[in-house]
Amino acid sequence: MKRQFGKWCAWAMILGGLYMAPRVLGVFELNVLLGTAIFALFSLSLNLLLSFTGLLSFGHAMFFAAGAYGTVLVLTRLSGFPLLPLIGIGAAAAIGLALLLSPLLVRVSGHAFAMLTMAFSQIMYATVMKLSHITGGNDGISGFAIPSVSIPVVGVVDMALEQNFYYFAISILGLSAWVMWFFTRTPFGSIMVGIRDNPERVTYLGFSVPLSKAIILCVSAGFAGVAGSIYALFQNMVSVDGVLGPLSSFSPLINCFIGGLGTFIGPIFGTGIGTILLELMSAHPEQAQLVFSLVLIAIVLFLPGGVIMLYWKANTRWMAVRQNIQNRFFKRRIYE
Amino acid sequence: MKSIRAIAPPVTCICLLCLYIISMDIGAARAFTPLQADFSSYDPEKQEIPSGDTIKVGLLEPFSGQSASAGEISNWLLGWVVHDINSQGGIMVDGKMKKIQVIKADTATQPVVAKRALQRLILNDKVDFFVGTAGSHIAIIGNQMAEKYQKIFLNYSAYSVHLMNAQNFNRYTFRTCSTTDINARGLAYYFSKTPIRKFYILCQDYSYGQDFGASMKKALKEFVPTAEVVGEVYHPLWLKDFAPYLSKVQASGAEMIISSDWPPDSWNLMLAIDQMGMTIPVAGQFFDDPRMGENLKNKKVGLGNTVVNFHLCNVETERNSRFNKIFHERYKDNAKVQIDWPTGVVGGVIGHFYWFFDVVQRAGTLNTEKIINLWEGDTYESFAGKLTMRKCDHQAVMDMFVSTLVSPSKWSKTGNGLGYQEQAVRIPADIVMSPCPEGLK
Numbered sequence: 001m002k003r004q005f006g007k008w009c010a011w012a013m014i015l016g017g018l019y020m021a022p023r024v025l026g027v028f029e030l031n032v033l034l035g036t037a038i039f040a041l042f043s044l045s046l047n048l049l050l051s052f053t054g055l056l057s058f059g060h061a062m063f064f065a066a067g068a069y070g071t072v073l074v075l076t077r078l079s080g081f082p083l084l085p086l087i088g089i090g091a092a093a094a095i096g097l098a099l100l101l102s103p104l105l106v107r108v109s110g111h112a113f114a115m116l117t118m119a120f121s122q123i124m125y126a127t128v129m130k131l132s133h134i135t136g137g138n139d140g141i142s143g144f145a146i147p148s149v150s151i152p153v154v155g156v157v158d159m160a161l162e163q164n165f166y167y168f169a170i171s172i173l174g175l176s177a178w179v180m181w182f183f184t185r186t187p188f189g190s191i192m193v194g195i196r197d198n199p200e201r202v203t204y205l206g207f208s209v210p211l212s213k214a215i216i217l218c219v220s221a222g223f224a225g226v227a228g229s230i231y232a233l234f235q236n237m238v239s240v241d242g243v244l245g246p247l248s249s250f251s252p253l254i255n256c257f258i259g260g261l262g263t264f265i266g267p268i269f270g271t272g273i274g275t276i277l278l279e280l281m282s283a284h285p286e287q288a289q290l291v292f293s294l295v296l297i298a299i300v301l302f303l304p305g306g307v308i309m310l311y312w313k314a315n316t317r318w319m320a321v322r323q324n325i326q327n328r329f330f331k332r333r334i335y336e
Numbered sequence: 337m338k339s340i341r342a343i344a345p346p347v348t349c350i351c352l353l354c355l356y357i358i359s360m361d362i363g364a365a366r367a368f369t370p371l372q373a374d375f376s377s378y379d380p381e382k383q384e385i386p387s388g389d390t391i392k393v394g395l396l397e398p399f400s401g402q403s404a405s406a407g408e409i410s411n412w413l414l415g416w417v418v419h420d421i422n423s424q425g426g427i428m429v430d431g432k433m434k435k436i437q438v439i440k441a442d443t444a445t446q447p448v449v450a451k452r453a454l455q456r457l458i459l460n461d462k463v464d465f466f467v468g469t470a471g472s473h474i475a476i477i478g479n480q481m482a483e484k485y486q487k488i489f490l491n492y493s494a495y496s497v498h499l500m501n502a503q504n505f506n507r508y509t510f511r512t513c514s515t516t517d518i519n520a521r522g523l524a525y526y527f528s529k530t531p532i533r534k535f536y537i538l539c540q541d542y543s544y545g546q547d548f549g550a551s552m553k554k555a556l557k558e559f560v561p562t563a564e565v566v567g568e569v570y571h572p573l574w575l576k577d578f579a580p581y582l583s584k585v586q587a588s589g590a591e592m593i594i595s596s597d598w599p600p601d602s603w604n605l606m607l608a609i610d611q612m613g614m615t616i617p618v619a620g621q622f623f624d625d626p627r628m629g630e631n632l633k634n635k636k637v638g639l640g641n642t643v644v645n646f647h648l649c650n651v652e653t654e655r656n657s658r659f660n661k662i663f664h665e666r667y668k669d670n671a672k673v674q675i676d677w678p679t680g681v682v683g684g685v686i687g688h689f690y691w692f693f694d695v696v697q698r699a700g701t702l703n704t705e706k707i708i709n710l711w712e713g714d715t716y717e718s719f720a721g722k723l724t725m726r727k728c729d730h731q732a733v734m735d736m737f738v739s740t741l742v743s744p745s746k747w748s749k750t751g752n753g754l755g756y757q758e759q760a761v762r763i764p765a766d767i768v769m770s771p772c773p774e775g776l777k
Contacts (some may be wrong), residue, residue: 028459138542139473140447143480235448242448283440285399
């Protein structure tokens with residue numbers, strides 16, 4: 001009961017903090033926070049494949065890009081398109097791409113899956129560059145107006161204002177993260193873990209591994225698409241290097257490693273640490289990548305379970321200490 | 337008593353007048369003049385960072401990735417001017433002498449990274465102005481952010497003509513460099529006086545390269561009707577292997593490649609020409625860089641390269657001679673920099689920075705609106721000639737200069753021994769400048 005209360009308190013504090021952020025932080029800090037939240041969702045979507053299903057993807061950015069380009073192309077070509085369905089378009093574009101690729105991707109795992117995803121991502125990169133008259137190529141597409149949202153009673157909310165967009169985006173991102181977490185807690189979540197640990201056993205239990213993988217890929221791609229869609233709206237631009245460059249695929253992977261594989265929450269920590277590092281190094285761009293690489297190497301060597309391991313270790317130690325104190329107190333009470 | 341009262345008003349007036357003249361004199365004494373500092377101590381890597389109340393200037397350039405060299409060069413050039421001005425005490429703005437503080441922001445030549453870097457510059461570092469930038473696709477982000485946050489953006493190195501058309505123009509952006517249209521017209525006019533008639537257009541595949549290709553075809557049609565464009569191809573940015581493209585050039589029988597490529601693509605293109613055993617010259621803006629000659633084995637590669645720019649060290653003016661002398665004195669034996677004479681972009685950009693800070697000095701304030709009002713229509717005598725800021729599209733109006741690379745040359749030092757011809761050809765502004773874009777007055 002006490003633990004449940006603590007949990008609720010923590011959630012209330014997080015939600016309160018997110019609500020208060022625009023009132024406390026400046027526009028720049030708010031943008032950093034929102035950018036972190038977007039990449040956290042992107043990393044979480046990759047984590048569904050990597051931590052829960054054991055599928056290492058080197059090309060997850062293609063789903064992020066599909067979401068970003070899907071949203072922006074519809075926004076710039078169809079005037080008067082409402083904002084919320086635009087996010088849906090982004091998710092649908094990414095899911096469509098996942099459906100298209102799944103017949104090939106679900107039949108492989110391990111290195112082959114990693115290489116195939118990277119290859120498809122490169123094909124998408126080349127295609128976006130070739131279709132520069134549609135996608136803008138290296139220049140990208142920018143400077144589009146973000147549609148306002150009409151809410152009953154409240155009225156029309158101007159999304160060009162950073163504060164308003166923050167509340168809109170953080171709600172979608174939070175909801176998406178919760179849905180993903182819930183997904184891992186369903187019986188299907190157990191199948192995901194089963195595929196990771198022993199795919200033959202899953203087959204013996206009567207589940208189709210390829211079909212299950214296809215569903216997981218679509219779910220993961222859909223959320224990457226949502227992150228991509230919000231990213232494009234937040235940046236007010238989409239460009240090939242921004243959403244499909246090598247770093248776009250590797251940064252969520254690095255976030256998962258830094259945060260901690262095998263946990264749901266790890267990538268969120270990883271993204272946070274990555275953002276803090278990037279911000280600290282912003283004045284020294286020439287050395288930023290070197291420092292980032294050194295931190296990654298240090299984490300892989302000394303904290304192979306990611307920074308979340310620090311929390312688990314501290315928690316376990318604290319539990320042991322508490323138990324010890326309780327035992328002593330209990331014994332003394334008995335003797336008294 | 338009565339007489340004192342009688343003379344009091346005129347005496348007061350005279351005193352006030354004297355005070356005004358003295359204050360004007362102090363202001364004038366405190367005004368900076370270009371090229372006054374001792375440059376022997378100037379090192380771009382050890383720039384002094386002034387503290388306290390400063391004029392904050394954001395430098396938006398790539399400092400990482402393939403084109404990091406462009407950022408290093410810009411930091412060097414801006415640092416030169418800032419070193420000069422700060423050593424003279426700074427600039428008098430809003431009644432205070434303030435030194436200039438440069439804050440670097442890395443674009444990595446990626447629009448999204450550039451946008452984030454700019455937000456940091458404007459919202460976090462609270463810069464007064466920002467300057468840049470390599471890449472027209474990055475400059476367009478600069479345009480948008482300048483308009484959104486109402487900060488002056490000095491664009492000294494993004495050339496795409498569409499950056500300042502009616503769709504993209506905003507009153508906070510000023511472009512002091514030339515445009516793809518101006519460069520193309522300058523080259524085409526120059527070629528009209530030469531026997532070269534077969535051209536191959538080879539440019540980078542993004543807004544700047546595509547604009548330059550289109551401008552070049554238009555200008556050739558206007559100035560050299562007998563010219564033939566025997567091929568046209570656009571390659572990805574940061575290309576390492578030019579062989580497939582050069583094979584096409586070889587097969588086309590072209591006499592000259594016209595390219596908008598900038599480093600490292602321009603260096604790699606010259607290297608590929610050398611490796612393929614070709615000697616075809618290249619015309620463009622960045623084919624005079626002494627650093628590109630370093631790895632060329634054939635002494636004839638690059639010979640005949642034609643360079644068009646808004647500044648060249650072989651332009652004969654009194655100011656330019658003085659500038660050349662100071663610059664050469666500082667860098668004649670500097671193996672690290674490898675640019676011993678102020679080549680086109682190097683000299684031109686330094687001149688443009690002086691112009692910008694001169695405008696701020698004359699405005700006497702950091703107020704954006706006052707600086708805009710002063711700069712619109714302003715005229716400045718730079719090293720190579722007169723610059724005028726056109727009010728309609730905030731585009732600098734200037735003469736252009738064309739020069740061919742020859743060997744031997746008094747201007748060369750490094751690489752395979754190439755340098756500019758003795759004197760550059762001046763092409764007047766009324767020939768190279770296009771009219772104001774449609775929709776802008």
